[in-house]
Amino acid sequence: MEEIKQIDICIVGAGPGGAAAALVLAKSGIACHIFDKAIFPRDKICGDALSGKVSAVMRLIDLEMPKQFSVLPFQIPSYGIRFVAPNGKELNIPFSLKDPGQMEIPPGFIAKRIDFDNYLVEEIKKNELIHLHENTEIVEYVKNENGYLLSTKTGNQFQTKLLIVADGAHSKFARHHGGIEMDELHYSAGLRAYYKNVSGFNTQNFIELHFLKGVLPGYFWIFPLANGQANVGLGILSKTISQRKLNLKKIMQDIIDNHPSIAPRFKDAELIDGxxxxxxxxxxxxxxxxxxxxxxxxxxxxxxxPFTGEGIGNAMLCGLAAARVAKIAIDKNDFSKNALQDYDNEVYRKLGPELNLSYKMQKLVKYPWLFNFIANKASKNKTLAETISCMFDDVDLRKKIKSPKFYFQLIFNT
Ligand SMILES: Cc1cc2nc3c(=O)[nH]c(=O)nc-3n(C[C@H](O)[C@H](O)[C@H](O)COP(=O)(O)OP(=O)(O)OC[C@H]3O[C@@H](n4cnc5c(N)ncnc54)[C@H](O)[C@@H]3O)c2cc1C
Structure with missing residues (x-):
């Protein structure tokens, strides 16, 4: 066994959360070690849709980063969203461009995670302050008076003052040390498959959410990708799956083979990856x-x-907040719970309001009649259609949907 290495900051996981933390730390001149059990490029099961939050964090890492990313061959820009209500009513709504100063950057992107995550890791590899350890699984964390002692699968050990945990949905640290339990009411299961030759996409690469009756409050999605491919998937709340004993693979296959508006689009499609x-x-x-x-x-x-399934932008925002709080902790040499409490405050200040509203909307979409009603009205009412479009990235507008006044106006003003 090698001698124990002493490190100020260790990050576990080089996905979007860990990578963003490392890159923002390096921008402040702070070194770190980042560990991932995978060797990049590596796949991550995902819908592959990148929201405006992703470009916003990229811009803070490097002003030119979103522009450079937008010309890479593996991504495509996305300019809007297609909602399909349970009654089949379709709404094609362009994304709002909120920041006129960033007109040259598309409002959203779609890129396979194998490529997007590797792009971030390539940025890490270029940076001398970041020490990347690929193929290095952290298997044990022991708390001691100096922080945490990390052990790798191959028996190496690292002592760190500050541990940044970004090891994803199956995080052992979160469960055993962070007290986070899996809770079916606050957890979804998702399926993803890659196809080629799916037809019927909007010319501006709109992402598509199909709210089909049998899968509410979840949805079936079809997102276009570069090279004529598509990311197709299904996400449903775990509690609904266990209550109704749902078989996700069977449901998804049934939609693709038999749903009246979806099956024809898969007539010439070929499954690339199961x-x-x-x-x-x-x-x-x-x-x-x-x-x-x-x-x-x-x-x-x-x-x-909980409503849109977006997690990449949220993870990267966490990376930004963690790097800022880590810098203060290093400056003060204080890594205590009290000092790091600012991280919770910053994350919930940024994400709390939208997470709360999305939770309320997740509950609302359980009712197909309400959804159908809104879709019918929105197809005749431009303002309502725009409101729904903005809901995905505008919290103030999501607040409108929650208020009884919104429904009152909907009934009497359309
Ligand atoms: C089916 C599905 C569809 C989704 N669609 C979208 C979407 O379209 N848009 C969107 O924004 N979000 C989507 N999400 C959510 C998104 O995938 C996650 O929120 C995002 O990947 C979180 O990033 P992260 O950095 O926290 O973790 P991850 O991306 O999971 O990265 C964690 C990293 O930690 C590494 N790791 C794990 N354990 C260890 C260990 N012990 N030692 C060392 N390394 C370790 C892993 O190898 C991995 O590289 C979807 C999720 C699913 C499941």
Missing amino acids: MKGYGLPLGSKKRVLSGNNYMLLGDAASLID
């Missing part, structure tokens, strides 16, 4: 995100949006 499942720990319940000498990020902190 259906694969993974968990989505939802941020619909507030959790403690830090403690003495540690902070939990992204999926390890259960911060996926």
